[in-house]
Amino acid sequence: MIQLIELTVNGERHDLAIEPRRLLSDVLRHDLGLTGTHVGCEHGICGACTVLVDGVPARACLMFAAQAEGCEIRTVESLGSGLNDLQRAFSEHHALQCGFCTPGFLMLAEGFLAERPDANEEEIREVVASNLCRCTGYQTIVEAITACAARRRAAR
Template sequence: MSEIQLIELTVNGERHDLAIEPRRTLVDVLRHDLGLTGTHVGCEHGICGACTVLVDGAPVRACLLFAAQAEDADIRTVESLAEPDGTLSDLQQAFSAHHGLQCGFCTPGFLMLAEGYLAERPDASKEEIREVVASNLCRCTGYQTIVEAVDDCASRRRTALQEQLDRRSA
């Protein structure tokens, strides 16, 4: 008989009480227990990045983290990016506009990696973005369109922030 552990996870702003086996990974709990299938399972070794989610704002490979380790953390999956009415986030729109998605399997991981990185480094250069996205694997795009999408989003966010600051100081 397997041991069962009671945990509480906060995912995309919602609290979930779960009874799970301690050996269950976060990616498995997200997909199978919570139905959040946007987080993809690729290599299950932390290499590909398809399972990247944000844990307390930092990009994390959900296949390498036991779900119990994420208790008391704020977890965000790709499902958290779009607005409740279905409007895509600025980052998702940039991926679409720059054709940074192709087959789409790796896209959720890239989106969450970029979302976490841009929150930390809104002034990231194209070279820095290129280095960051190289940590995830994509077999379709050649990365250039992904870099362009993240750079475009970063630029738009910086412009919006500057406009906000200008309005406040006026």
């Protein structure tokens, strides 16, 4: 059975004919070509597939694409082709190594900082613990997000 859905991804509307069992991560990657959404564990544990759904970080591997109909979805591609302030902070603080987990961390941080712009390092560390990274040990990721938050506060 095929279901017609309308998704808004990174500000662009898409009309899709999909099977109802298709995951959001698969539709983003395979139907829309947005391969920045990485698929790691496929169980919602690693966070590599984190996207923003109506501004809230969500695991795209745990969500059916049909569930996202009517929502605003943002993937890592929404951050732009150049380095935005968060990406720049990740680069400056060496918060990535292999890069596989990076899109998920970027979207997690983007959603968190939008909700909690005055977050301190302890709060950032707690949020970051929800995603897995096997390369960095998290310290540089926490430093990057903390630095970005401070810059955003200073710019307000």
